[in-house]
C-alpha cells in the first residue's frame with residue numbers, strides 16, 4: 001500500500017516535471033526563434049582557442065571563385081601546416097580527413113587532394129610537415145554561403161579553416177551530378193533512385209508511428225510507468241498484444257529479408273562503401289629556413305587584445321629579412337610596412353595593421369637581434385582567441401613569415417607559454 005502511495009506521488013511529481021519541461025522547451029524555442037536573424041556563422045568560433053592555434057595552420061588559401069552558377073565548379077587551394085605545437089590533449093592526426101565546412105551540401109565535393117594525391121578517404125599526416133591541398137567543388141544550391149576548408153581529426157573533431165562568402169546563382173532544380181559507374185552506366189547521383197529513398201523512409205516512418213501509437217493509446221507512458229513501478233507490470237500486456245507484437249516482429253523481418261533479396265538480385269555486383277587510410281602523402285619540400293627563431297617570453301593583455309612576444313632571431317642567410325606576418329587559427333596579422341598592397345583575404349580574419357615590431361630595421365645577414373613583436377587587433381576577441389588567457393596551458397602558436405628584399409618568404413613556426421595580463425598597466 002505504502003509503495004503505491006509513494007508511486008502515485010512520484011507519478012504526480014513526474015507529470016509536473018514533464019509539464020514544466022515542456023513549458024520550458026516551448027518558451028525557449030519561441031525566444032530563440034524571435035531573437036534569431038539569418039545565421040551568419042556555423043560554430044567556427046566555438047572551438048577552444050588552443051585547438052585552433054596549435055593544431056594546424058592553413059595559409060596561402062585561395063578560392064578560385066566567389067560567385068558562380070549552379071553546376072559550375074570552383075576550387076579551394078592552399079597549404080596546410082601541421083603544427084609541431086600540436087597539443088597533447090588531442091590525438092595526433094593519424095586519421096584525418098580533408099573536407100569542407102559549409103551550411104549543408106550547398107556545393108558538392110567532387111574531389112580532394114593532399115600533396116597532389118586524390119584523398120577520398122582518411123589520411124595520416126605528420127607533425128611539423130606542410131602539405132599542399134586542393135578541394136574541387138561544384139555549386140548545387142543557390143544562395144550566399146560561407147565556405148571553409150576543414151580537417152576532421154579523429155578524437156580532435158573538425159578543425160576549421162578560413163571561410164569565404166560564395167554566391168551561387170541559378171536554381172537547384174537544374175543541378176546535375178553525373179557519375180560513371182564501374183559497369184560504364186552513367187547515373188545522376190542527385191536523382192538516382194530517389195523514389196526508393198522516399199518510399200522506404202515513408203514505410204518505416206508510418207510503421208514507427210503506428211507502433212508507438214499502438215502502445216501509447218492505453219494509459220500513455222506515465223501510466224505504464226506507474227503500473228510497472230507499483231509491481232503490476234505483468235498485467236499490462238494482454239495475450240492479444242503479445243500476438244500483435246510477435247506479428248509486428250515477423251512482418252518487419254519478412255519485409256527486410258524480401259526487399260534485401262529483391263535488391264541483391266537486381267544489383268548483383270556491388271562494392272561496399274570504401275573506408276580505410278591512405279598513407280604516404282607527400283609533404284612539401286620546404287628548404288630549411290636560414291632564420292633561427294628562439295621564443296624568449298610573452299604576455300597576452302586581455303583588455304588591450306594584444307599579444308606581445310619577445311624573440312631572439314638570428315639571420316644566417318645572405319639577405320636581410322623582415323617579419324611581415326603572423327598567422328594563427330586562420331587569422332592573419334600583417335605588418336603594414338611589409339604588406340604595402342591590399343591582400344585578398346576574408347576581411348573578418350585579416351588584421352591589415354595587426355603586427356608591429358620594437359625595431360623595424362631589417363635583420364641583416366649574420367645578425368642576431370632581440371625583437372619584440374606586438375600582435376594587436378580586436379579580432380583576437382571577435383574570433384574568441386582571447387580565451388587562451390583562461391586555458392590550463394596558456395600557450396599560443398602560429399606561423400611567422402619573414403620576407404627578403406628579393407621577394408623570398410620563409411615561414412617559421414613559433415609559440416610558447418604566455419602570461420595573461422588582465423589589468424591595463
Ligand SMILES: [Cu+2]
Pocket residue numbers: 040041042044146147148163
Ligand atoms: Cu563560416
